[in-house]
Amino acid sequence: MAALQEACSELNRKPSERTIRTILKEGGARPRRPQSVEDRHNDPLLRTRIAILFYWECLEDAMIVDILAAEGWHMPLSAFVRMRKKLGMKRRLKQSEVDRREAEFKRIIKEELDEGRLSGYGRNLLQAHFATKEDRMLLLGRDRLFKYVKELDPIGLYNRTSSFTRRRGTYTTPGPDFCWSMDAHCKLEDFGFQIYAAIDAETRYILWIYCGPSSRTMVSVLAQYGRAAAHYGRTPHLIRVDKGKETLLLADGHFQHALRVRGPETTFTECFCFGTSVRNVRIESWWQQMTRAGLGQWGDYFRRLVKEGQYSKASKMDRISMKFIYTPMIRKQLQGFVRTWNKHKIRRQRNRPHVIPGRPHVLYNYSQRPNQGDPIDTEYIKALNETTKGWKIHEYLPKTTIEFCKDILRREGFPSGRAAPANFVQSLGKEEHEIAYARLRYRLRQLSDGEQASLEETLAPLGGRKWKPTSTSDEVLDLYKEHAEDEDQLLELNELFGDMAQLDFEGDGVDEEAAPEEFLPGLRRGLGRRGRLNPPLAIVQARDVRERMNQS
Incomplete structure (x- = not known):
């Protein structure tokens, strides 16, 4: 329409918009239909992006619409909600469905509690944790999820509330990356x-x-x-x-x-x-x-090993056994909590x-x-x-040492050469990881002096660069x-x-x-991150912020 009006103006003619529409209609032209929800539904890239924002990042509908608009997909909120539902992405289950599946939900929560992953979690952290781990848990409301945890682990909830501390000193910053x-x-x-x-x-x-x-x-x-x-x-x-x-x-x-x-x-x-x-x-x-959230349990467990004579910092074989068995487990737990933390909602x-x-x-x-x-x-x-x-930077043991330890565990009855993740509820006796550590430690200590000397550790680069x-x-x-x-x-x-x-x-x-x-x-x-770098604030304002930070 605008292009046609511009062409007419070059001919010193200024027809109205209504006249142009009449001419186009008589010529058989039809107005372009805006892209429907069905058309967008067939865009695989858009479907993938929505799934990431919905399942992985746990965002609300309004926030997803804003992000999609910034990335080039424009649609009203109501159209997005219809599209999300057509893709099978639900926000909540019906109450009858929740009641019917209550035992299933509690079983999943109990498994996570037994593995020590939910210690110290509040409502928002719980919701963020389960949202990506179990898609079906996303349909469970935040308060109901917390209610189940309270029923299954009342002692853990009490320990969480009793350990609250109030930190002194606060400061504000003018923006991200300050x-x-x-x-x-x-x-x-x-x-x-x-x-x-x-x-x-x-x-x-x-x-x-x-x-x-x-x-x-x-x-x-x-x-x-x-x-x-x-x-x-x-x-x-x-x-x-x-x-x-x-x-x-x-x-x-x-x-x-x-x-x-x-x-x-x-x-x-x-x-x-x-x-x-x-x-x-x-x-x-x-x-x-x-x-x-669980890191403290590792300290308690390792101190128990020291008390029982199962670990000595002075023993090279003990250090290798400890790093081989527990470094992957601790890294996995740390990363799981970081992902949960970065997605959880900080309340006002x-x-x-x-x-x-x-x-x-x-x-x-x-x-x-x-x-x-x-x-x-x-x-x-x-x-x-x-x-x-x-x-x-990510090496915790040399590859030759790792393969040697894996071979030992395979011969000891661990087909994968690794132990199962930690479970700190030990009512049925020692957990698999503790058994694997004890057997690996015993076998390494039985090696000859020459064989022990051939096993190397990854040492810290103490010499600087x-x-x-x-x-x-x-x-x-x-x-x-x-x-x-x-x-x-x-x-x-x-x-x-x-x-x-x-x-x-x-x-x-x-x-x-x-x-x-x-x-x-x-x-x-x-997709790549949105946002352009903005210049820093004036140096005077930055100094004021730093002074407030130093005084806190």
Whole structure:
């Protein structure tokens, strides 16, 4: 219509829209019918995207419509609801159906409780957990689901409510990627498991979590940061960590990147903030949630093994047995909780108005507030990742050692060479994983000295990487010295920094495997992330925010 009117205007004729419609109708033209729900139903890409948003990300209808519109599929809410129902995606079951299947629902919940996966879960975490694990559980209302858990595990519910703590100190940030809060979880270090994670302070979105034998080394933390920056395509305006020496290379690396993308006038305190773990409230609060959700049970179990003489940190065979049996289990549990956390709904809190309600992954990926992160300098991040690619970040034991342990378990009656997942309800005796650990430990200890020596562990890259001290690094080190807790830590920092220029961490020439899903738990699937990088706030406003954070 518009094109025809424009053509007529070029001929100095201005027919009305009604005249044009009459001419088109007499010529046999018909108005184009808008795409119907049936037409959209036949689009496989759209069907797949809706299934991901509905089942995997557990979003409400209105949010799904907004996301689809941003990605090019426009439809009113009512049309989407009709399409969703035609695809068989229901929101609720009829009450009669719920009553009929009550025993089935309780059986599924009981299995999850027995495996220790629901410890400390509230209503929203429960709903997010079951929504993706069991499609049919998505049809169960949040309150009814919590009611079943309350009936099946009243003691666990009591322990959850009695363990609540109120954290002091709050702060707000101007948008996503303004501040990444990073910290290590040290409760399982004595057993060979080091855990490190980062959370976006604005949205509570878990950016990554790492479990391995060497998370608290300078190289490991730097490698995690570099891979996350490459994955998300941006770095935060500010990083907040504690005073551990493992963040020295991270501080220098992030500072030099900020100098490249913001300009040489950038100061260290404008992009890096460190203090005590108690003040790092975002990640510390999340560690409490993680501990209540099942991680704490591992500590209790491992301490029992030590008390019974079944594990000694000084024994190489014990360390290998522990890592082989339990690293995959702990990683799986951590990733399951991260996925649940990023999808669960944070409620609006009347007494804590600074808490932003919503689902962390939606708040992070589809925020209505300007993103405060810095676009990455691709060449710099690539070079940074090249320096650590020789160390395989996800390796917990060498492949030869893993295959040797699998062969032993196969001969001991475990066909897959692995034990079943942990189940902490041990009323029927020892669980399969504990039996597998005991047998593997016994067989490894029976090996000759030569055979034991041939079994290797994956050691932490304690030597640092090829890193030449610069004036920038000197500034970072001086700031760390100011915050050294005692003379021993100061001497250790001087020794570490003095050795960096002489120690190499070379790659072995082998391309590193792509970072698996469990390291960077982004929940978007199929299509790329929406949203463009917005420039950071004015430096004066950013400084005000940092001052409030330091005072909290």
